[in-house]
Amino acid sequence: MEVLTLTTYADAPFMTQQQAALEERGVSFTTLSVAGEVAADTDRRPVDYVRTVPRVVREAATGYDLIHAHYGLTAPLALAGLRTPIVLSLWGSDVHGPVAPISKAAAPFCDAVVVMSERMREALGRECTVIPDGVDLERFRPEPREQAKQRVGWDDEGQDVLFPYPPARGVKNHPRAERIVSVVDNLREEPVRLRTVHGVDHDAVADYMNAADALLLTSDSEGSPNSVKEALACNLPVVATDVGDVPERLAGVDPSVVATSDEELVEGLLAVLERDERSNGRVAAREVSIDRTADRLLEVYERVADTVIDTETEGEQWRVVGTGWLE
Template sequence: MNRIKVCIVTHLFLPHVGGIEKVVYEQSVRLPQERFEPIILTSDVTRKSEYTLDKLKVYCYPTIKAGFKLGIPYSIPKPKGYRIFLKHIGKCNIVHVHGHPYPSSCLAVKVAEKFSKPIVLTQHNTFIDYGSFWNIVEKLNDLIVGKMVIKAADKILVVSNATLNYVLSLGAKRQKTEVLYNGVDLERFNPEKRSKLKIRRTVGIPEDSFVLLTVRRLVYKNGVDTLLESAKRAIEENPHLLFLVIGSGPDREKINAKIREFRLEKNFRLLGFVPDADLPHYYKAADLFVLPSKSGEGMPLVLLEAMACGLPVVATNVGGVPEIIDRDCGKIVPPNDAADLAEALLEFSRSDISAYSKKARELVERKFNWNRNVERLIEIYEELI
């Protein structure tokens, strides 16, 4: 029996770290090898040619890296990349593109239509507020590239009901659109049996601090500026709070300057990039996870990872976040509101969080499972070919 060849198109892929990259990887490696042959088409941002990652064949097309210096991961395939799309899409049974606004998605669906290949689109985010003229560019891109990709797709998968409403506003047909929640690796992200103090010693965190962890790229939409304002307020009341921010990005120097201005060097630390393999240690060493995003969240994986590790969460009311958190495992606050966020953080620092921790783990076990996600994805592939 011939295996089903799936050409998965993503503008970025591992070793570049991001939410879409993780989703593509987790789904692809879980496709049963005896029935499926997935290949990845991605940009040459991190690698220049083809490579193999955990038995996944990855092929890179040359790109113009249009927005990276501004912190916007947007690249445009060069003309000779067209041949790579023709070669691999022509040989596959189904094309699965990730993200509607990217030129690579546009090129992939045009080539798929040329060869009459069925198209699956997964949309990961809602509208992203960049806080600049890029909002206008994004809206125009949605109307030109995004709508074209959405119209061409035979099946549209969205990661939350918020993302569903977003693609419907861009012309998606409800009958071909389905919510398919992301998952989390429940074995890798789990409550540690070792004591929290031992883990803190391992990663160099003070034992007597109440640790608030954030894993975010340092860009406007992710709200680290709001988190810093709330930290200033909260630390005035509780100087034992320690804020740890994992992630890099173009706003790092701006945030560092604010940390110095507020004199929070001891209580607010930018840890920079941390390898994905080390993230579970930081989740398990923390007391509370904070997601201060301003916009664009479809189904944030870091939130699921934190909850799988037994962390209660405080997050802003954006995108699909309210579909993850209930009052038994955390709290939702308005975006861009440092005062409300500070009060929520202080509330948890004064509370017994053990019950929240247990409920957080139970919720992700019940609702956000990669195996269940991939079972449905397989059904969709088989329905379309």
């Protein structure tokens, strides 16, 4: 099976890991990224998407079994592929944020839509497949904390709370994380530090997970945050806001806390740090291993490739999509 991938971020670790797992299952990928530059505090311009359309048309015409569009803003580009079946994967902010209207408008014209959580499916308001991004259990696994601290250059004094996102990403709410850790630091006898880590090689993230005493997620919205699943795989306790599939992922994980207010975040983080124990999260992480999620996505690929049929009726081109017809 040959797949054309459309994305706004070609180096997204969860996407490249997913592709690697699917390549082991016989899928080949060509990745086409939206034109223009993007950073944590810089979005692409509308013209960048417009000037990407001809590239999509030319590439799709070379023949693919399907187009996999990652993120809602790439869905209109995928539709330019005309007769090629489309799988649309939504990432979270494209369902809960300002991009949501585009995602909702484009989704009915795609042959399959994949979301990361039940909350995303409810927000999208249409039938779709829930598949969280998987975590690589070989890369993310428990290691001795002291050794991990040495590798990342942290000293042995006090406790370290990991925030693995750029502060510029507003939806992650870094100011709230700073506020929560500041309060907890004042309540603890030993120092408590917020460790904001971003821009490091993805292979090194596991070292930070194993070196930290807790992961703090203060996001305003999420789909299925990969940092939470990676923390689970390393048995790192998690204190998080009630967003995305976090309650489902942390069900039965101890110690870990899901909170809805600053007070609950403070109390939860304080309790986790006072216990000073690793969690049992790796058991829960097995449910979202990269192998399991890749198998489920491959089923979607195969279903779409098998159920889309091209035919000609009085000179017009049609596609069979499920039980309906699209001209």
